[in-house]
Amino acid sequence: MSVTSIELQLESENLVYFSGQRVKGALVLQIGLPVIIAGVEVRFRGAARAKWRETVQNGTHRTDIEHEKEEIYFDDRFCLWGKVNHTNRWEGREVLQRGRHMFPFQYKVPECVPCSFEGPDAHIRYSVQGIIIRYNGECISSQRIINVLREYDPRREPRDSAANSSPHRLEDHAERSVSTLCCRPGRVSCTLSLPKRACVPGEILRAEILVHNMSIRKSGAVSLQLKQIITYGGVQTKILLLKEYKVCDGLRPGQHRQWKEYPLRVPPLCPSRLHMCKVLDVRYCISVEATFADIILYSAVPIIIATIPDNYLEFSKWSYKVSTPSLMMDDTLTDCYIYGCTRTESEEDEFKPKYKYFENIRDLRRDRDLIVKFRYSPSLKRRNKEKEKKQELARPTVKLKSEDITSSSLA
Template sequence: MGLKECEIIFDNPYNTYYVGQTVNGKVEITLDSPKKIRGILIKFKGEATVQWVIEESKTNNEGKTENERIELIGEEEYFRIQYYCLGGKDNEATELPSGKHIYPFTCVLPPTLPSSFEGQYGHVRYTVKVVLDRPWKFDQETKAAFTVLSPFDLNMNPSLKDPVKITLEKFFCCCWCKSGPLTCVVSIPKSGYVPGEIVPVIAEVDNISNVEILNVNFQFQKVVSYYSQFPRRETKKDVIVLERIQVGPVAGHDSKTWNQPLQLPPLPPSNLMNCSIIDLDYELLIEVNVSGFHSNLTSKIPITVGTVAIISGPTAPPSGDNVVINMNMNGQDYNAPQMGWVGVPSQSKFSAESIYDKEDNQYTRFSSNNQQYTPMYPMYNFSNAVAQQN
């Protein structure tokens, strides 16, 4: 049979790297019988792809209206590196004996890469592929993906430290009468956060009208914009609700105030810098739902998500909370990228087995007393998508 197993193992148990860092790892090839190959090729690739289908009505030559399906596509390639770790394209075939063979690989990531991203209509993805170059036969391939983070320091934009306050106001008319106003003031202490931080949302409602407020909804949502290039330029927006809070009701001629904490889940940073076919934004949608046939009040507060927390301000984490994660794997220590953890304990050394939750398929931090923490950045599971591409 020859090839029994080919496994790609990264030096970082998270398979996660910052731009500019060096990706190191090894390829473990297990053969159950000798195998002839010309060489072992390593291919690194970073790319973004968007794709969706639309339908348009067109009139044919007979004057009949037909629906035509158009596939819209956008593609970008950020880097491509390949080399032989054994043999070469022009080499003569060599025979590998049966057993396990280990070959190291390395790649320095360019400093201007966008962060990894997975969405419904597109992705930014980084992969390494191992190709067994076989003479006069089809090549055998194995592919694995890794996550790349592009640092986003919120402190570089001073306006993100400023408090944000919006006011929604409405007067209601009934026949010839005009009631007092309904006023809703929503405020947050700043507009820049890292995942894991808590956004204290303060809502003050003063209802001088005769109309009852059924509820006030707060939705923290991710807004992804995809841009196609072929056969023409089109834009598709996808809005995903991440967290939802509802308060109320408020009767007529009544007032209420709420302080609702909203904790940000694991998220990629805003903007996806250096990617021109995918934009990523976050916002807090406020909707005041009123009774009767009156229109509701709505507004939005833009939220910027970064990887480095604001170091000053009412909700900034205390110094020392952002730590470099030190992991132990197979008896060796590995320093993972500094990922902007919020409110983590001082202990940072733990085994790789203790941070992977197989049921939830994500990495999770545990302190010494088994208190659970959510990771700052999603560790994408690429296995299915990568398998489909092979």
């Protein structure tokens, strides 16, 4: 075989780039025998693709319509070796001699492109492809999918600037009346509240949960959930369950329970608001699911996943971590591909985007509040009183003589 190997080498080890950053690398060819080709080129491509199904009811007839939409952000080709005329066609023939050949390149990722994303029947992918253009036979190519990120700070966005500025907690309440056999109707309810809306991966959100079971039957489990809401083409919505924590197994009839500051650590996730993307939209929410005899109650509060933490948060370091997969997957869903990519399907399916994750996040306001509470705690007050009594007892006392006492009394 003339071409024994073709490899794309990129300078970045983790293949993570930010919008506006340069992708530097080289296309390395190993030639066993001299080969005649038209040239060598490199291709940079970024696109979003979504596929969804819609059911239309017309009287007694039901029709399933399958939609597929693609949005291309850039698709640039550059000649690394050979000649290209003004109509972008290859002209002439080139001979690659035996040995190892290296063709360096660099490319600046356009500004304001959405970050990489992988979901059911939808994705945003960016690829680098090196191609050997041949006259006879198929072209030989090698491709690598890169991870593109974009910083997102809700405080700088007009519609999200007030995400964490409200002094009040974010709350949602669900209540329902349940029927009984011979007694008056009972009521069941659940309430969820969060201290703020915007958070970063690695941060711990402390939720407050309140559940009332004013019925005659024992309730089922109560769970705290983190969900991802994907919108396809602005018309179809799909909800994925990312994390689920069982709060309790159930409540007895007439019982109500409250959990203050129930912790939920945010996993590595794609940031909210896929900027400049008209094909997909990603949102998140935290919900409480309370199961009762006849109904299931939901309370949900939307949250925003950002990449820049608040000023009062302190962290030790941050790194890139693979996105958390969903707990509920539908086997009938099939992933789609970017047109023109020659990478095998198995290698494309193995691609998992990475996002920023902050380690050991501390809330300085919470630490300050704890110090204030400890300063005025009852045990500390008791110790201060005991210390004052000891100081009073330890003070030196002066005893007056009997003559001084009589003289002072006469005076």
